[in-house]
Amino acid sequence: MTGQTIVLAADVPFPPSVEDFYLPAIVGGHDSYWFTKITALLWISVAAIIIFFLVSYRKPKLVPTKKQWIAESIYGFVRNNIAVDMLGKRGINFAPYLTTLFVFILLMNFWAIVPVAQISPNSHIAFPAILAVISYVMFIYIGMRHHGGLKYFKHALIPPAPWFILPLLIPIEFFSTFLVRPFSLAVRLFANMFAGHMLLLVFTLGGFAMLNSNLWFAPFSLVSWAMTIALTFLEFLVVCLQAYVFTVLTASYLQGALADEH
């Protein structure tokens, strides 16, 4: 963007741009981007999840300890409220994957509001894209295993409808099931995290921009920073909701692949 009307301080660029998502390298020279904050947060998330679940299930007791109780209620929530609710009895087979997915996305998103970190790795589309590809391959594979190769595509593409409407319906079904699903799954998570980070940046940097502009604007920078705090709570809501939505949608795609009727 060009031509800002507000006079800016040299060190606080006001309209935040896409460039702000490309963080400087932590290790190595200026041109090596193999290890940035994003990479570090990813490794920390993966390590934290693995260690937490290993430790809390090391010696399972009948009367659970506090750690075991937390791990069991997370797993129980995904198993009962998502997997079994959507997939019925077969849902229990998918509960481990759905729980892993839920916890991983939740933790990765949660970095967006942790002080110091304050950027979610999911605000780079690479991570949501890979997660969406896994869900996509999985529901097609499960569908083909359940119905048998070609019968699955027949089941997925040909709805029970009069024959003359089928030439219209089959392309629509193909488009929505096999093209839009992985794309929207990835873009939804990515854009939520991206927009959330951008929003926080606008209000934080906007506060500095007003502080530096002139005397009359300066007090309003406090309003801007108060908004940042309020939006951080909103972000917390979005973080939890998007992890839930991604998991529920994956479960619902599996439900569609496993459905027996028509």
Added chain:
Amino acid sequence: MDVLAAVEGSTAAIGYGLAAIGPGIGVGLVFSAYIQSTARQPESSRLTLPYVWIGFAVIEALALLGIAFGFIWAGNI
């Protein structure tokens, strides 16, 4: 003639504002339907909740596509 007022910046902001109208109405409809159905039949609230979030997510995706494409095709005036 002298220029009295001028607008500078990205047209993508206007485009996104327009693009957010539809999803805004849609998300409102989803939750209004959920509140109505829960008011009429309180026992059904747990049953319909997953579908509320699926519907919400599908509609919200349109608004989020608007954000993503706004950055991809940002035009300047």
